[in-house]
Amino acid sequence: MTTVSPAIDAHDVSVRYGEVTALEDVSLQVPFGSVTALVGMNGSGKSTLFKTLTGMVRPAHGRVRLDGVAPLEARRRRMIGYVPQSEDVDWAFPVSVRDVVMMGRYGHLGPTRRAHRADREIVDSALERVELADLADRQIGQLSGGQRKRVFVARGIAQDARILLLDEPFAGVDKKSEAMIVRLLRESAAEGRTVLVSTHDLHALPALADAAVLLLRRVLFHGPVDEALRPEQLARTFGLDVLGDGRGDRSSGSGGDSSHGDGEGGR
Ligand SMILES: Nc1ncnc2c1ncn2[C@@H]1O[C@H](COP(=O)(O)OP(=O)(O)O)[C@@H](O)[C@H]1O
Ligand SMILES: [Mg+2]
Structure with a gap:
């Protein structure tokens, strides 16, 4: 009985919104103690994947487990710290910065839902x-864009969640906030947490992530960041693969497309 569940374990997950297939047969395993970057163009399904992991969206088929439990149970147990994409937040909502961070403590409060001094200190x-x-x-x-993101990161810290899901935390963010968020995510992973973070900022990937997932409705690649950043991989990911047939056959010397990650699937 020494089996260790992956922090994130998605198996064959497909999500449809009416006619639109947002995710198709996505399988993904992410261990504790790592930062994984989720990279894909607009509409590639990144936010849908986050919403599926948090149980906000139900897959048409497939299965999600977070540290061995289903998403809604993981949420009930406050295992997930989620930083939504800015577009998904009502910024006019009349709550203070402190209120938002205190939300991270709700799962820890007793039946009276009263914050104690320890919660306020956290x-x-x-x-x-x-x-x-x-x-x-x-x-x-x-607050500014970068400060807003930092509020949500603080909420995740206060919550002490073991699984942190961040949907484009670097979008519209100043350099100082970006550097701070990268540092906090690296520290969280070093403390044994798992971080899945979507980003467009490819330059930041080597400093940010241990591994990258390239998403285009399917998982195109999952593996080391330097391999993910190869031009032929990025071309497929960002739909720029206009010359080839998607198999990376332009004799770049690397022996064509890397398929050592999971979810590789010919279209
Ligand atoms: N609530 C929704 N209803 C219908 N279609 C949606 C909805 N949310 C996302 N989609 C569609 O699903 C696809 C994936 O979207 P999304 O997960 O938001 O991608 P990303 O976050 O990578 O931009 C897109 O084609 C998008 O238009
Ligand atoms: Mg999105």
């Missing part, structure tokens, strides 16, 4: 880690 220390203690009483909509 929230304050999370705010300090993202350098937002000064702005704790501001309404969240009054």
Whole structure:
């Protein structure tokens, strides 16, 4: 009985919105203690994958387990820290920065749902880690893009979630916030947490991630970052593969397309 469940385990997951197939036969296993980057163009299914992992979207078929349990149960147990894409947040909602971070403590509060001093201290220390203690009483909509993301990262820290899912945390973010978020995610992985983070910022990948997943409705590649960044891989991922047939057969010397990751599937 020494089996260790992967932090994230998706098996053959397909998601449809009416006629649109957003994800097709996605299989993905991510271990604890790592940062995995999720890379794909707009509409490739990144947000859908996050929503499936959090149980907000039900797959048409396939199965998701987070540390061995189903998404809704994982959510109930507060195992998942989720930073939604900015477009999915109502920034006019009348909550303060501190309120948002305190939401990370709800699962830890007793039946009275009262925050105790320990919870407030955890929230304050999370705010300090993202350098937002000064702005704790501001309404969240009054922050810059980078500060908003840091609030959600602080919520994940306060929650002490073992699985962190971040949907484009670097979009519209200043350099300082980006560097801070990268550092916090690396620290979280070093502490044994798992981080899955979608990003368009390919330059940041080597410093950010241990592995990358290239997504285009299917998993095209899952493996080391330097292999993911090869031109033929990126061409397939971003739909620029206009010369080839998707098999990377332009004699680049690397022996064609790497298929050592899971989910490789010819179309
Ligand atoms: N609620 C929805 N209803 C219908 N189609 C959707 C919905 N959400 C996403 N889609 C479609 O699913 C596909 C994947 O979208 P999404 O997961 O948002 O991709 P990404 O986050 O990579 O941009 C796109 O074609 C998108 O238009
Ligand atoms: Mg998205």
